[in-house]
Amino acid sequence: xxxKTVTLTVxxxxxxxxxxxxxxxxxxxxxVNIPTLCYLKDVNAIGSCRLCLVEIQGARGxxxxxxxxxxxxxxxxxxxxxxxxxxxxxxELILSNHNRECTSCVRSGNCELQALCREYGxxxxxxxxxxxxxxxxxxxxxxxxxxxxCINCRRCVATCNKVQGIGAIGVxxxxxxxxxxxxxxxxxxxxxxxxxxxxxxxxxVGALKEKDSISDVYAALASGKHVVVQPxxxxxxxxxxxxxxxxxxxxxxKLATALRRLGFAKVFDTDFGADLTIMEEGAExxxxxxxxxxxxxxxxxxxxxxxxxxxxxxxxxxNLSTCKSPHEMEGAMIKTYYAEKAGIxxxxxxxxxxxxxxxxxxxxxxxxxxxxxxxxxxxxLTVRELAKMIRSAGIDFRRLPDSDFDSLLGESSGxxxxxGATGGVMEAALRTVxxxxxxxxxxxxxxxxxxxxxxVKEAEIDLDGKKITVAVANGTKNASNLLEAVKRGERDYTFxxxxxxxxxxxxxxGTPIVNATDRVYIDLKAERAKALYAxxxxxxxxxxxxxxxxxxxxxxFLGSPNSHKAHELLHTSYSPRAKYxxxxx
Amino acid sequence: xxxxxxxxxxxxxxxxxxxxxxxxxxxxxxxxxxHAQESFSYLSxxxxxLIADSLGIPxxxxxxxxxxxxxxxxxxxxxxxxxxxxGTACYVKGAAAVLEEVKSRLGIEAxxxxxxxxxxxxxxxxxxxxxxxxxxxxxxxxYGRLVPADIxxxxxxxxx
Numbered sequence: 001x002x003x004k005t006v007t008l009t010v011x012x013x014x015x016x017x018x019x020x021x022x023x024x025x026x027x028x029x030x031x032v033n034i035p036t037l038c039y040l041k042d043v044n045a046i047g048s049c050r051l052c053l054v055e056i057q058g059a060r061g062x063x064x065x066x067x068x069x070x071x072x073x074x075x076x077x078x079x080x081x082x083x084x085x086x087x088x089x090x091x092e093l094i095l096s097n098h099n100r101e102c103t104s105c106v107r108s109g110n111c112e113l114q115a116l117c118r119e120y121g122x123x124x125x126x127x128x129x130x131x132x133x134x135x136x137x138x139x140x141x142x143x144x145x146x147x148x149x150c151i152n153c154r155r156c157v158a159t160c161n162k163v164q165g166i167g168a169i170g171v172x173x174x175x176x177x178x179x180x181x182x183x184x185x186x187x188x189x190x191x192x193x194x195x196x197x198x199x200x201x202x203x204x205v206g207a208l209k210e211k212d213s214i215s216d217v218y219a220a221l222a223s224g225k226h227v228v229v230q231p232x233x234x235x236x237x238x239x240x241x242x243x244x245x246x247x248x249x250x251x252x253x254k255l256a257t258a259l260r261r262l263g264f265a266k267v268f269d270t271d272f273g274a275d276l277t278i279m280e281e282g283a284e285x286x287x288x289x290x291x292x293x294x295x296x297x298x299x300x301x302x303x304x305x306x307x308x309x310x311x312x313x314x315x316x317x318x319n320l321s322t323c324k325s326p327h328e329m330e331g332a333m334i335k336t337y338y339a340e341k342a343g344i345x346x347x348x349x350x351x352x353x354x355x356x357x358x359x360x361x362x363x364x365x366x367x368x369x370x371x372x373x374x375x376x377x378x379x380x381l382t383v384r385e386l387a388k389m390i391r392s393a394g395i396d397f398r399r400l401p402d403s404d405f406d407s408l409l410g411e412s413s414g415x416x417x418x419x420g421a422t423g424g425v426m427e428a429a430l431r432t433v434x435x436x437x438x439x440x441x442x443x444x445x446x447x448x449x450x451x452x453x454x455x456v457k458e459a460e461i462d463l464d465g466k467k468i469t470v471a472v473a474n475g476t477k478n479a480s481n482l483l484e485a486v487k488r489g490e491r492d493y494t495f496x497x498x499x500x501x502x503x504x505x506x507x508x509x510g511t512p513i514v515n516a517t518d519r520v521y522i523d524l525k526a527e528r529a530k531a532l533y534a535x536x537x538x539x540x541x542x543x544x545x546x547x548x549x550x551x552x553x554x555x556x557f558l559g560s561p562n563s564h565k566a567h568e569l570l571h572t573s574y575s576p577r578a579k580y581x582x583x584x585x
Numbered sequence: 586x587x588x589x590x591x592x593x594x595x596x597x598x599x600x601x602x603x604x605x606x607x608x609x610x611x612x613x614x615x616x617x618x619x620h621a622q623e624s625f626s627y628l629s630x631x632x633x634x635l636i637a638d639s640l641g642i643p644x645x646x647x648x649x650x651x652x653x654x655x656x657x658x659x660x661x662x663x664x665x666x667x668x669x670x671x672g673t674a675c676y677v678k679g680a681a682a683v684l685e686e687v688k689s690r691l692g693i694e695a696x697x698x699x700x701x702x703x704x705x706x707x708x709x710x711x712x713x714x715x716x717x718x719x720x721x722x723x724x725x726x727x728y729g730r731l732v733p734a735d736i737x738x739x740x741x742x743x744x745x
Contacts, residue, residue: 161645170645
């Protein structure tokens with residue numbers, strides 16, 4: 001049975017494809033682009049939007065290509081007057097209860113429905129009906145759901161359930177009244193949602209978006225406060241896409257310049273915070289190893305993962321590293337170390353983080369991440385939001401000269417850079433832990449066994465004779481599979497890295513949205529990660545503990561990793577939380 | 586009548602046993618939900634969570650099915666379920682006015698239960714006795730050829 005293929009023709013082009021392919025796959029193989037809306041490769045194929053309709057010779061009626069299996073000798077037509085007319089009518093029907101406020105919509109210009117309407121020449125609204133739902137949920141600090149724009153394609157539901165294993169949302173009701181949302185019409189804020197934002201990336205229209213922080217940031221910039229910014233590692237590998245660069249283009253220098261031109265007083269770098277995290281987390285791991293501490297130790301950088309752990313695996317909370325995440329560490333250092341050096345009252349400092357992440361918006365508001373009544377970070381912008389600000393400020397991104405981040409909290413090693421990709425935190429930690437534990441210099445800093453986009457990776461690491469087993473999971477469902485294996489006693493690890501989003505931060509819920517068709521052809525996880533690994537390889541220093549500003553901050557301010565001061569400012573702990581906060585027992 | 590704590594506990598145990606016996610059949614969800622609905626007269630958050638966790642699916646999936654099919658209820662049904670037929674024959678014979686009268690007498694909408702837990706109203710489709718249109722059924726007692734003026738007396742029989 002294996003490797004069986006079938007041969008068919010699509011619009012007169014003969015193609016040979018695997019026997020388990022769909023007509024949609026075969027058409028793509030033949031270079032024919034069939035329109036889709038509810039289809040999302042590997043995630044959602046339900047044939048419900050009726051846009052991928054095709055004619056199959058001998059079959060009754062029109063067939064949905066995304067769910068039609070191929071057959072030997074099949075003759076498929078994808079482009080006929082009848083198909084064009086039917087697809088256009090189906091688009092008009094979808095529009096009949098879609099809130100068509102395109103000009104003010106967050107997805108204008110990047111909306112799959114809008115693009116298809118343009119392609120099919122929809123120039124009128126012949127079926128102007130009522131909206132089936134006007135539910136607007138903006139209670140959570142991370143994600144906004146606007147059902148007036150939802151087309152019930154269920155890509156978000158499939159992503160939340162099948163990809164992330166969370167199931168915060170589903171379809172309720174029936175017929176015209178069926179809508180997507182949480183149980184009892186409750187808010188995402190009261191649901192098992194971990195704010196990863198993968199649903200936003202899955203949405204073809206403007207029904208899902210991040211909670212706006214742009215207005216807060218503009219207000220802070222106009223307030224006379226000392227407004228400081230820091231972009232995460234993954235930002236430099238993704239924001240170029242918003243300005244027409246190919247996926248996987250690193251634009252670090254232009255990013256720093258753009259931030260400066262937006263008026264931020266200092267442009268620091270979360271990569272420094274990542275190096276600082278490695279110093280603290282590496283020391284914590286060594287301490288746990290040498291003192292019989294709780295193992296496996298699990299990373300705590302990803303706020304989507306931390307939320308997931310609190311709600312789904314509270315029994316593993318003692319395993320979490322007590323380290324705050326890199327941008328929170330950076331924020332804490334800005335409001336203490338930098339404030340002291342610059343002679344600025346921390347109350348007058350406003351810290352903005354630019355993140356590939358929607359969960360970071362929630363994280364920044366946590367009480368666990370504050371000091372002396374001040375939040376470590378005051379506002380979090382997604383990559384998309386920053387791109388919007390750059391555009392509206394009239395900054396011609398592509399023509400910007402490169403510049404560097406500001407000193408004191410702006411230098412980074414290659415280890416800090418790769419934090420944005422799955423496996424990156426593990427590799428960065430291993431580079432430092434190896435040298436600290438053995439006192440020897442690493443010959444090869446590349447731990448390639450933990451690289452790559454597999455959902456779960458395992459490796460045995462030889463720390464100069466002492467062998468430890470490590471694992472890396474990306475995406476909460478993969479994390480669940482890994483933790484279940486640990487619980488069953490089938491696996492035993494010393495150190496685990498978990499990132500809440502598939503592929504890690506470079507594919508986080510705050511990154512540029514790539515439409516479903518491009519997602520078929522571009523491996524976003526791999527391409528974006530490549531940009532970070534290339535930047536790492538090009539760095540003169542690739543180990544966190546050799547970052548000169550890191551050395552300075554310990555010498556001048558923190559003392560040593562895991563010192564009393566470091567614990568007070570850079571560490572925290574988390575507690576179990578109910579999945580359904582309105583139904584707590 | 587609202588269930589007592591003891592009744593809920595014993596029905597929950599019984600539901601757990603039912604789930605254990607059915608979770609490995611093809612399509613276990615519907616029969617389990619139907620059993621729970623019949624046993625508790627509605628599907629509470631606790632019941633839906635128990636079903637979801639037992640089958641390893643999100644509560645949102647159970648909720649979705651509970652809101653899709655009219656046979657499931659998210660709120661406890663009353664001691665007496667008043668089903669007022671709104672099928673075609675009953676409708677043309679004035680069933681809408683009958684339903685209005687029931688709703689105003691009980692002070693609740695269709696699909697709701699009175700605060701004392703005594704009555705629920707259900708608007709149903711054809712009950713299969715169109716010759717008696719318009720028809721209403723209270724816990725199996727059939728009342729036919731109704732006019733709104735009949736409703737007061739019928740409800741009083743159950744409100745002792």
